[in-house]
Amino acid sequence: MLPFRAIRHALSHRRHMSVAQSSSPKKTTIARIADLRASNIPISVLTAYDFPTARACSAHPVDITLVGDSLAQVCLGYPSTTRLSLDEMLHHCRAVARGTSTPLLVADMPFGTYAPGPTDAVRAAVRLVHQGHVEAVKLEGGEEIIPHISALTQIGIPVMAHIGLLPQRSTALSGYRVQGRTAASANALVRAARALENAGAFAIVLEAMPSQLGEYITRTLTIPTIGIGAGPATSGQVLVWDDMLGTWHGHKAKFVRHFADVRKEVERGVATYVHAVKDRSFPNAEREGYAIDPTEWASFLRTQGQPGEYAEHQRTATDATSDSAEMTRHPESRAGALPRANETDEKTAKKTGLHTL
Numbered sequence: 001m002l003p004f005r006a007i008r009h010a011l012s013h014r015r016h017m018s019v020a021q022s023s024s025p026k027k028t029t030i031a032r033i034a035d036l037r038a039s040n041i042p043i044s045v046l047t048a049y050d051f052p053t054a055r056a057c058s059a060h061p062v063d064i065t066l067v068g069d070s071l072a073q074v075c076l077g078y079p080s081t082t083r084l085s086l087d088e089m090l091h092h093c094r095a096v097a098r099g100t101s102t103p104l105l106v107a108d109m110p111f112g113t114y115a116p117g118p119t120d121a122v123r124a125a126v127r128l129v130h131q132g133h134v135e136a137v138k139l140e141g142g143e144e145i146i147p148h149i150s151a152l153t154q155i156g157i158p159v160m161a162h163i164g165l166l167p168q169r170s171t172a173l174s175g176y177r178v179q180g181r182t183a184a185s186a187n188a189l190v191r192a193a194r195a196l197e198n199a200g201a202f203a204i205v206l207e208a209m210p211s212q213l214g215e216y217i218t219r220t221l222t223i224p225t226i227g228i229g230a231g232p233a234t235s236g237q238v239l240v241w242d243d244m245l246g247t248w249h250g251h252k253a254k255f256v257r258h259f260a261d262v263r264k265e266v267e268r269g270v271a272t273y274v275h276a277v278k279d280r281s282f283p284n285a286e287r288e289g290y291a292i293d294p295t296e297w298a299s300f301l302r303t304q305g306q307p308g309e310y311a312e313h314q315r316t317a318t319d320a321t322s323d324s325a326e327m328t329r330h331p332e333s334r335a336g337a338l339p340r341a342n343e344t345d346e347k348t349a350k351k352t353g354l355h356t357l
């Protein structure tokens, strides 16, 4: 019997107990993922690429946090996931691991790190566990990667498989296309799914395929299916962080739903900040600044050879920073004789078009 099957069966007596305790978040284990599928409770998966997104995934919490290689596109600006190196992936895995508490932590094996053969797959996956602090790995592919998956599961690295649309092969496949739309390709996907389960995968991502096929594969297998564009009947769902929050600026696949409009908030925040800096309403000297004892300041100025009257003026000006009339009466008293606040405001507003705010 294969390793994860054995673990699942050995722990099956705990099934009902652990699902019943779902109100108090516990560390997600491989057995718990199997429990959720057996109990027909949908499995929630989200990608995360850094410490704060990992914290957000842990706070609610999601069941599985995936350091997806979509990292290449949404976080690092590469045109394709094939550009991502193992070192770059490791750097982000460590940050995500530091912010992860309860979710099971899974990382994508980057393009080229497993294709050469099972030995290379083991070497790269061991680095992801050792140096990336992840608990499981995900690999894209069908029957051609069965030996790789067997090698990984036999040494105790849990594997999430991934079939259907395979982004790492989008160049060879001439783009991101829905898979399994013909009887022949649907058959090939079902065959691959069975083979991956037999090789010991603990779960399988089904990407961009007809909903009927997503349901059919889910019913055929005993391991959970995690769908992304595979319809509502899969055992769980995964979305890319930036797609879910509406921050991704690129193409929106049909399967994407925005659960928040964070991009609009980000744009509003940046524009308001720039405006506040330009019109000097930020920072406020008292609420957002630090003070020095006036006598200390006066004595500092004496060390600088400044007249006492200047020190006195500085103190008054600090007490009433928002009083632009004060600055107008003594414009020369400000270091470098900066232009008056109103002048600056007018000029920058013209340059940046901030009048529209």
Ligand SMILES: Nc1nc(=O)c2c([nH]1)NC[C@@H]1CN(c3ccc(C(=O)N[C@@H](CCC(=O)O)C(=O)O)cc3)CN21
Binding pocket: 069, 070, 073, 074, 081, 165, 167, 176, 177, 178, 208, 240, 242, 243, 248, 251, 252, 253, 254, 255
């Ligand atoms: N932001 C983002 N979200 C993702 O889900 C994602 C990434 N990036 N980068 C890596 C891969 C690439 N993925 C993609 C990218 C595009 C489509 C897409 O546009 N699909 C077409 C299908 C058209 C058809 O064959 O009918 C669509 O319109 O939905 C799907 C998955 C999934 N992954």
Ligand SMILES: CC(C)C(=O)C(=O)O
Binding pocket: 047, 067, 068, 069, 070, 071, 108, 205, 228, 238, 239, 240
């Ligand atoms: C979309 C998910 C499944 C993924 O593979 C990724 O984030 O790279």
